[in-house]
């Protein structure tokens with residue numbers, strides 16, 4: 023097993039100046055998206071600029087990792103992390119993903135929608151069980167949602183957008199929440215059976231606050247379904263609406 027350098031536990035990987043420069047470009051692109059006031063996030067120019075942001079973010083992450091000399095062990099077809107109930111998806115990302123599915127794999131829409139509906143039903147069933155268990159135990163130290171997400175992960179229901187080959191079917195437009203999640207350890211440790219292990223092998227290599235603040239504002243600006251940031255639950259709604 024590759025050990026995560028101890029100085030990174032609970033800490034943030036340092037961002038070199040080269041990556042900070044890229045981050046400033048990301049903020050500039052996001053500011054442009056905000057100020058351009060597009061009526062829809064499906065506007066082709068919105069999607070071009072947001073795609074630039076995603077490309078820059080890939081460069082940013084690579085520069086941060088290269089500088090740190092830490093090896094990310096994520097690889098093509100490795101998909102245990104796709105058992106997660108993917109949360110914190112921006113409204114415009116979900117709408118762009120639904121558009122991408124419509125454009126590139128219309129024949130898969132019924133299958134994707136059905137899997138999303140089944141997964142959401144399972145999440146609701148598990149939520150009732152979690153609530154019952156917490157009421158019985160009266161343990162206020164356990165976070166209800168954390169427990170629910172952990173239980174869902176252990177149910178091993180692969181994301182409906184993960185192909186049978188383990189590859190993400192919407193890879194070019196996959197949400198930021200999937201992009202920031204990475205491992206520096208043996209990929210086998212990402213298996214749900216290790217979720218309660220004290221050793222945490224994953225890391226979130228996220229954007230800085232200056233970019234995330236703009237993303238939040240864009241999320242609210244293009245939001246069509248309030249208080250929903252789940253990838254599966256949003257896809258059920260976006261795939262049934264005609265843009």
Ligand code: SF4
Nearest residue numbers: 096100102103209212
């Ligand atoms: S986070 Fe873990 S399961 Fe996901 S791609 Fe990386 S190594 Fe594989």
Ligand code: SF4
Nearest residue numbers: 104181183184190200
């Ligand atoms: S969107 Fe793609 S990367 Fe994210 S969980 Fe689904 S299959 Fe995995």
